[in-house]
Amino acid sequence: MEKEELLKLIATKEDDRHDFKEQWYEPGQGNSDKAEMLKDIFSFVNTVHNEYCYLIFGIADGTHEVVGVENSKHRYNTQQITDWLSKLPIEPEIPEIRIDTFHIQEHEVDVMVIQNTDNVPVFLSDEQKGKGFGKHSIHPGQVFTRREDTNTPISRTANYNQLVELFKKHLGLNLPIKGRFKKVLKDWKNWNYYEHTGEVGLQYEIDPAFKIVFVEKSSNIKADTFSLSQIRADIDWEDALLTHNNNTIKEISVVNLDGGRFKAVVPDKGTISYFGENLFYDCYRGNSLKYHLEELINNLHSPISPDRGSFEKLMGAIVLYRNADYQHEVERGLEKIWKSIDASTNPSSEEIDMYRHKLESDLPSGSDELSDVAVQNMVKQMKTTKYVKTFLTQNQT
Numbered sequence: 001m002e003k004e005e006l007l008k009l010i011a012t013k014e015d016d017r018h019d020f021k022e023q024w025y026e027p028g029q030g031n032s033d034k035a036e037m038l039k040d041i042f043s044f045v046n047t048v049h050n051e052y053c054y055l056i057f058g059i060a061d062g063t064h065e066v067v068g069v070e071n072s073k074h075r076y077n078t079q080q081i082t083d084w085l086s087k088l089p090i091e092p093e094i095p096e097i098r099i100d101t102f103h104i105q106e107h108e109v110d111v112m113v114i115q116n117t118d119n120v121p122v123f124l125s126d127e128q129k130g131k132g133f134g135k136h137s138i139h140p141g142q143v144f145t146r147r148e149d150t151n152t153p154i155s156r157t158a159n160y161n162q163l164v165e166l167f168k169k170h171l172g173l174n175l176p177i178k179g180r181f182k183k184v185l186k187d188w189k190n191w192n193y194y195e196h197t198g199e200v201g202l203q204y205e206i207d208p209a210f211k212i213v214f215v216e217k218s219s220n221i222k223a224d225t226f227s228l229s230q231i232r233a234d235i236d237w238e239d240a241l242l243t244h245n246n247n248t249i250k251e252i253s254v255v256n257l258d259g260g261r262f263k264a265v266v267p268d269k270g271t272i273s274y275f276g277e278n279l280f281y282d283c284y285r286g287n288s289l290k291y292h293l294e295e296l297i298n299n300l301h302s303p304i305s306p307d308r309g310s311f312e313k314l315m316g317a318i319v320l321y322r323n324a325d326y327q328h329e330v331e332r333g334l335e336k337i338w339k340s341i342d343a344s345t346n347p348s349s350e351e352i353d354m355y356r357h358k359l360e361s362d363l364p365s366g367s368d369e370l371s372d373v374a375v376q377n378m379v380k381q382m383k384t385t386k387y388v389k390t391f392l393t394q395n396q397t
Helices: 003-010 034-045 078-086 160-171 177-185 225-229 289-299 308-316 324-335 338-344 349-362 372-394
Strands: 018-021 053-057 097-104 107-114 191-196 199-204 210-216 236-244 247-257 262-265 268-274 277-285 319-321
Touching: 003 053, 003 097, 034 053, 034 107, 078 097, 177 236, 177 247, 177 289, 225 277, 225 308, 225 372, 236 289, 247 289, 262 289, 268 324, 268 338, 268 372, 277 289, 277 324, 277 338, 277 372, 319 324, 319 372, 324 338, 324 372, 338 372, 349 372
Parallel strands: 018 053, 277 319
Antiparallel strands: 053 107, 097 107, 191 199, 199 210, 210 236, 236 247, 247 262, 268 277
16 A cells, blocks of 8 residues: 555545544453454455455544554554464455555554455354453354445344345456456366367356357467477467357467467566667566466366476466566666666577577578577567566565
């Protein structure tokens, strides 16, 4: 969370994304104990929207005055809250939470950042009461949720309609069709490979309306940087048509790699810029439809899936980011050392000769990729990709 976003929330009325607490939960202070804290966490996890939620400590409810928590004896940090939750019998999974601290108006404000998940509803599988839980018990299967600025009372559970909405979120039924496709793509075990009547594709067994059809397409590009990682560098191009009820939702470029032994999604081109000069490299974004399709292909154990060695070579030639924001952050950092990257990724004459020879053995004579400039650019991109991967390994955040 950025400080600017927090300031906007502080100026905004409480809703189903954020709530103010004057202090942290104090043991023995009525409802302000661990039972109440767990109820509030579950209430925000069990929301039907698809956004992060925030419990903001050190803000007076009603007036929104910044009072701070610097004198609180019961503050939690990320490790402490994670350790506490991990000891509880939480189903279906422990919520992902972190604590951020900000200095505002000479006070410290803690923010509990509760990550969005579709694994809802979240609840306890065994009763929790006694030490730390004050006078309250939280019962197995009891579901708390939040509507607007109100949580389910600790003595009650979500009603039927609220549970229906949560299960719709769990199944992706509250998402637009692209979001639903992303969700089913992650359910690897329920996809089947098929070949019939001249059509090759994948179909989702639980809901056959979801299909992926592979269609040949022509391209003048006979090899690319990432294909140099394979035994054979030549590639054939296709479109993967992501369809629902025979309507095409998305077209994603794929290639047949290593002499057609397996398919791979064509990666994006990352860019490191410096005063109009660009260094390019290959990357995937982990939260994208493209990468979810790539993961599905890799985990199918089908005729279009790579063996372990081929897969490791492919991913060794591609940078994997969590999301586009993280990619942007990394690239802005790399721009500061652009000259060093540029100098260290210049191909040697030996490297150019080695990869030209490899390409000459795999591509038709006269292919554009065999020119001196093309070979040099491909090798430089390959070395830039390796540089970025090493940089990420050494600076993991």
